[in-house]
Amino acid sequence: MPKKELSVSAIKNGTVIDHIPATHLFKVISILGLDKSENQITFGTNLKSKLQGRKAIIKVAKKYFADEDINKISLVAPHAKLNIIKDYNVVEKKTVEIPENIIGIAKCFNPKCITNNENMxxxxxxxxxxxxALKCQYCEKITNEEHLEVL
Incomplete structure (x- = not known):
C-alpha cells in the first residue's frame, strides 16, 4: 500500500478551504481578509489535483466562516470545498455558492459606471x-466572466 503523505499539516480546530485554483490563492486570502487575521494560517499552492491539475489549499486554525463570507470567494474559486474541523476530524463539508447579490467584491467593467468614478x-x-454574468445595480451593464475583475 502506498504511503500517504500530507503536503500541508493537519489542524485541530478550524476550517480547511480546498480546491482553490492555484492561480487564485492570494485573491481568496484577500477576499476573506486572512491577510489581516491573527489566526494561524497554513496554505499550499500548486498541489496536485485530479480535477484541476494544480490547486491551492488554506487551513485556518480556530476560525469558522459564515456562509455569506465564504460565498464571496465563489467568483474566483467556484469549486472550492470547505471542511469544518473539530478535534482533527472533519465534522461538516460545505461547497461555495455564488450569492444572488454580490456587494463590494467585483468591479464593473463599464468605465463610465459611477462605481469606477466615485468612491462607492x-x-x-x-x-x-x-x-x-453579473448585472451592475447602477449602470445595468452585464459583466461576464471574460471581463470579471475581483476587487
Whole structure:
C-alpha cells in the first residue's frame, strides 16, 4: 500500500478551504481578509489535483466562516470545498455558492459606471451562474466572466 503523505499539516480546530485554483490563492486570502487575521494560517499552492491539475489549499486554525463570507470567494474559486474541523476530524463539508447579490467584491467593467468614478461600493445581481454574468445595480451593464475583475 502506498504511503500517504500530507503536503500541508493537519489542524485541530478550524476550517480547511480546498480546491482553490492555484492561480487564485492570494485573491481568496484577500477576499476573506486572512491577510489581516491573527489566526494561524497554513496554505499550499500548486498541489496536485485530479480535477484541476494544480490547486491551492488554506487551513485556518480556530476560525469558522459564515456562509455569506465564504460565498464571496465563489467568483474566483467556484469549486472550492470547505471542511469544518473539530478535534482533527472533519465534522461538516460545505461547497461555495455564488450569492444572488454580490456587494463590494467585483468591479464593473463599464468605465463610465459611477462605481469606477466615485468612491462607492459595487453592487451586482447574479444573472447567470455558468458562465458567470453579473448585472451592475447602477449602470445595468452585464459583466461576464471574460471581463470579471475581483476587487
Amino acid at each position: 461600493v459595487t453592487k451586482f445581481a447574479l444573472v447567470e451562474k455558468e458562465p458567470i
